[in-house]
Amino acid sequence: MISSVLSRFSTKMPSRIAQIRLTSSHPQVYEPCDDSFALVDALLADRKHLLHHRPSLCIEIGSGSGYVITSLALILQDLKTTHYFATDINPHALKVTHETLQAHGVHAELLTTNIAAGLDRRLAGMVDVMVVNPPYVPTPEAEVGGDGIAAAWAGGENGRSVIDKILPIADKLLSEKGWLYMLFLAANDPLQICLGMREKGFASKIVVQRSTEEESLHVIKFWREFDGNEGGSLGKMGSPKGWEFLVSQFSRFSFRK
Amino acid sequence: MLSSNIKGVINGFPLRIEVEKVVEKQVDFNPDFLKNMFSKIDWKALADASKIMGYAELPEEVPDASVLDSDEFLQKFHHALLELHLEEGALVCPETGRRFPVNKGIPNMLLHEDEV
Numbered sequence: 029m030i031s032s033v034l035s036r037f038s039t040k041m042p043s044r045i046a047q048i049r050l051t052s053s054h055p056q057v058y059e060p061c062d063d064s065f066a067l068v069d070a071l072l073a074d075r076k077h078l079l080h081h082r083p084s085l086c087i088e089i090g091s092g093s094g095y096v097i098t099s100l101a102l103i104l105q106d107l108k109t110t111h112y113f114a115t116d117i118n119p120h121a122l123k124v125t126h127e128t129l130q131a132h133g134v135h136a137e138l139l140t141t142n143i144a145a146g147l148d149r150r151l152a153g154m155v156d157v158m159v160v161n162p163p164y165v166p167t168p169e170a171e172v173g174g175d176g177i178a179a180a181w182a183g184g185e186n187g188r189s190v191i192d193k194i195l196p197i198a199d200k201l202l203s204e205k206g207w208l209y210m211l212f213l214a215a216n217d218p219l220q221i222c223l224g225m226r227e228k229g230f231a232s233k234i235v236v237q238r239s240t241e242e243e244s245l246h247v248i249k250f251w252r253e254f255d256g257n258e259g260g261s262l263g264k265m266g267s268p269k270g271w272e273f274l275v276s277q278f279s280r281f282s283f284r285k
Numbered sequence: 286m287l288s289s290n291i292k293g294v295i296n297g298f299p300l301r302i303e304v305e306k307v308v309e310k311q312v313d314f315n316p317d318f319l320k321n322m323f324s325k326i327d328w329k330a331l332a333d334a335s336k337i338m339g340y341a342e343l344p345e346e347v348p349d350a351s352v353l354d355s356d357e358f359l360q361k362f363h364h365a366l367l368e369l370h371l372e373e374g375a376l377v378c379p380e381t382g383r384r385f386p387v388n389k390g391i392p393n394m395l396l397h398e399d400e401v
Binding site: 111 | 322
C-alpha cells in the first residue's frame with residue numbers, strides 16, 4: 029500500500045482526487061492519513077456507480093482538511109449537476125477545507141456546526157451521497173467533542189459516541205436513493221452497526237477493508253433497501269440479500285475475533 | 286438553506302439575514318441542476334434572502350414550474366441561488382433573536398452549552 033500512498037505525492041497523478049501538495053493544513057486540524065485515504069479509495073472504487081447515480085446533493089460530516097469532500101467533488105466533476113455541503117465542529121477545519129477546495133477549483137457550502145445541526149431539517153430526505161470519517165477512536169467520554177483537534181478522533185466508549193449520533197441523522201438526511209459511505213474501526217463493531225442500520229431499512233456492504241500497522245479500517249456503504257434497489261453496486265453479483273450475506277462479508281474479514 | 290437548531294424552536298426557519306458584506310462569485314450556468322433544485326428549495330426564503338442581499342429580481346411568490354422553460358428566469362434563479370454569497374454578517378433566529386455569525390462566508394451554528 030505504500031506505493032499507492034506515495035503516488036498521491038506525485039504530480040503526475042490523475043486530477044480526479046485531491047492532491048496532498050494542494051491540501052491546506054493548520055496545527056488544530058487533522059491532516060489526511062490512512063483513514064482519509066481509505067475513504068477516498070472507497071469513493072474511487074465506486075466511481076462508476078457514483079457517476080451513474082448522478083447525485084444532486086452531497087454532504088460530508090466532519091470535513092477536516094477537506095481532502096475527502098474535495099476528492100468527491102473532483103470524482104464527480106464531469107456531472108456538473110452536483111452541489112456540495114461540508115460541516116465541521118472545528119472552525120479552523122472549515123477554513124482549511126475552504127482553502128483545499130479552492131486550490132482544486134471546486135466549491136462546497138461550508139457550515140461550522142455539530143454534525144448537521146441547522147441543516148438537518150432543510151436537507152431532510154434530499155442528500156444523495158453522504159461521506160463520513162467520524163471520530164472513531166475509543167477514548168474516555170470526556171474527550172469527545174470539544175473545540176480542538178481531539179474532536180477529529182475522540183470517539184468515547186468503543187469509539188461509538190459520535191458514530192451513534194451520526195447514523196440517525198444520516199437516516200434523516202438521505203434521500204430515497206441516498207448512499208452513505210462511512211469509515212469504521214474494527215473496535216467500533218461494524219457488524220453490529222450494519223445490523224442496526226438494517227432495522228432502519230438499510231442494506232450495506234464493505235467497500236474497502238484495510239489493515240494498517242495500528243488499525244483495521246473498514247469503509248462501509250449503506251443504501252435504502254427497496255425491492256429492485258440494489259444500491260447500484262451488487263447487480264452483477266446476482267444481488268445477494270439478507271443478513272446472511274452481510275454476516276458472511278464480515279466473517280470473511282474475521283471481524284469479531 | 287439553513288434553519289435554526291435551538292431546542293424548542295419549531296418554526297426556526299428561515300433565519301433573518303444581517304448583511305455586512307455580500308460577494309458575487311461566478312459559477313457555471315447549469316439548467317439541469319437548477320430544474321432539479323427548483324422543487325426542493327423554499328422559494329420564499331430564497332427570494333427574501335436574495336432581496337436582503339441586494340438582489341430583488343426574483344418573484345416573491347412561488348412561480349409556476351413552467352417558468353423553468355425560460356432562460357431569463359433560470360439565469361436569475363442561478364444568480365440568486367449560486368452566485369450570491371453572504372461573506373460577512375449573521376443569521377438570526379426570528380423567534381429567539383439568537384445570532385449565528387457568518388465570517389468569510391462560513392456560518393457558525395455552534396450553540397453554547399446552556400443552549401443545547
